[in-house]
Amino acid sequence: MSDFAHSVVVGGGGAVGGMFTDLLREAGSRTVVVDVTVPAREGGSCLVADVTAPGPELAAALGRADLVLLAVHEAVALRAVAPVTRLMRPGALLADTLSVRTGMAAEVAARAPDVQHVGLNPMFAPSAGLAGRPVAAVVTRDGPGVAALLRLVERGGGRLVRLSAREHDRTTAATQALTHAVVLSFGLALTRLGVDIRTLTATAPPPHQVLLTLLARVLGGRPEVYGEIQWSNPGAASARRALAEALRSFASLIGDDLDSVDSLDLLGGAVGDPRAAAGLDGVFEELRRFLGPGLAVRQESCHELFRTLQRIDDEGETDR
Template identity: 25%
Template sequence: MVLSFLKTVKSRIPTDLAPDVSRPTVGIIGGLGRMGRWFAKFFQDAGFPVLISDMQTELRPEDLARQCQVIILSLPMQVFPKVVAKLGPIIPENSFLTDLCSLKQSQVACMLECACCEIAGTHPLFGPVEKSMKGRRVALCKGRGKRWFTWWEGLLRKHGAVTSVVSPEEHDRTMAWTQALNHFILLCLGKAMDDHGIDPKQIMALATPSFEQQMEILARLYHQDPELYATIQMSNPYTDGVLETFSQHGANLRKIIKERDRKAFIELFEEVQDLGHTVLLSKKNYVDSR
């Protein structure tokens, strides 16, 4: 399967291709991973020549970096600094380097320190199960340079992506809520159900629509990489603060319920209702702006 995939990539690479900003050669380091494959296919379908380097390929990352104008790092965050430190000095100044990591502060800083080319951070806010870029969110963090960043954002938008440009710090602060806390809640829910011996068939038979949605999201964990989820939880510097805040409010709500403090419960509920209304308005504005 790997050899077949590589042959497909190689067959689409013109042998006489000259460097071209409008149609650059794209290199994906870690291109045999799930997201690496996804983006390799994305670029192939868009008509770009693609080179791939991975542990199973003959093409080394160093050689790829010298041959490609656009270099995408689809790497586990644990090995990211070591790989970038090795490749950075090799990458030509007129090239473009970006990554697909779930965190951005340390990744963008690492690329800026090790390489002299144009740099941006990219976080696709979707997984490799998606069939296209259309309607999917992508976070972009500016690093160095404008020419390639403009090209990259334009390409993503052309293919239907909804891009948001944020600072690396703002990105990671937000990910502590949308990823780390979200995963934390799912893991706690799943573990609690498992420890209590809940029968999935029975609970699905009696599930409300909102709980059924939660169960569907929980079920997606079956296809996810626990190593990646562990890294997201433990590498984001803002996760501890978010989980501490969440735990405090959980303990407070538990106390309110235990003491049967109906007035305090309703006050808390109404506060969250106000937030819910704001979320609905924000979602509407977001949809209208697309």
């Protein structure tokens, strides 16, 4: 028997909402999917409604639900907190799948402080499947419903990583906003170099092939999803500034001057100072310390990744 006899998934027609809908139904929950249009996967059984202004049918579904999960954009989820929680029965759980946590945590604390709430952010594309994948979990108000939903995610194979709202946003600013900025900036740089993609593909060593592959993966997604991560995460701007500053630092270490500005390099030494070239040794050492004991494991993982791209000899690849 499911811990959630009745559940409502708002945005269940999307990839993330659909993943949680399947998880709940497989556990025996009678799950109502709510969306603004009827998704093909629901075969016409979807409740078409606006969650920010629930009508009678949606209000009834929310009133009998043990769990209401919001798998919608942040702006919609924030507007939905007050009207949805007013209709939820005592003891029911509110959950959401937002990729930014601090705003939602504050809204729930202000509008529904007595309602159990947990945010679940799948750190992977839903098409990859839940098994073995990390799911960031941020508990705003704990309770038996929260524990039950977290158990359900673990039974489905998800690997829970529990964080505070602030820890979550600071971490995802690095793992998502920074990563996406690096990959898309790499692609933009290639377009500005005027190189031919066929020539690149034919001559690229494995590290470049991996970056091209990452670029292709990002481009397979929806721009608004990547844009929301950049715009809504409070730490994303700092991550992008750190990236820009790091590039300037790297350029100055090898005697370049990106902005023709006579300023001090972030890692020590003036821009264009020949002595700064030796600083690259220090950068390598600093980064090796940062990666710590996992360095060797990641190096081996990279070697295995390269082997899936092409047959290579063991010699020389680490320098390319």
